[in-house]
Amino acid sequence: MTTLPPSEFTLGFDHDPATLTVRVAGELDYDTSDDLLEAVIEHLTADQAPLRDVRLDFSELTWIDSSGLSALLMIHRRASAVGAALHLDNRPDVLERMLRITNVLDHLTAPPPGLRDARNGRAAVDEDDGITGAGAT
Template sequence: MMSGNPLDVTARQTENRVTGVRETVLEFSGDCDFVTAELLRAAVLDVLPDLPRGSELTLDLSGVGLFDSSGLSALIMVHRHTTRAGVALTLQGAGDHLLRILDVTGVGAHFAATRAAAAAEAEREPRPSAASAD
């Protein structure tokens, strides 16, 4: 089944306040499937030549709904390209469905920063107190 939601991308530049490292964030929204996965790969390959070694590239996937095996393949290709270029790649906002795909396929090990960020985010979320459970 192919998605009816196109994959859109917005790029922004930031500087990590702690490390001072230049960071590029690509924010994706829509569906990443057989029809649109090439757009994810192309967006990364478009910005990669402008990123110096040691910089960071974050793919913000919080706006992505459907993510199928074509999207996974695109992520693997993107990871290979960024590794060769010496650019750190981080996934942000990956939903439970994508995290499960990364776990089941073993690809998640290549995105350790994603797991750490997800764990840190989960720790920051307020938990219901025992008093409010009554």
């Protein structure tokens, strides 16, 4: 039996005035989830203009476990606290299964309370953000 070495975990960041994009590659698990959480919190609390969106790009994610899911829930909580919407882009099958089984996809991608239109409960932000394809939120 051949065992493959674990995929190297890396994070890449793109930041414009209103949006933080984090590219997550490799395995998001017990050993790496704190790295993602701490990096996103650092950007959310930096002395800068408030973020409107936090985009996590999972196109190179190879694995996620319950610790990784916990980190996503904490990132959602922290992003919502500052009024930023969380987007989970380019979700591979392994992440999609985890989100569906645990039934947290809608929770993680719901707009923060401050961005809802009080009249009808719909997001007050533009729904068509130009991202298409499977896994775009």
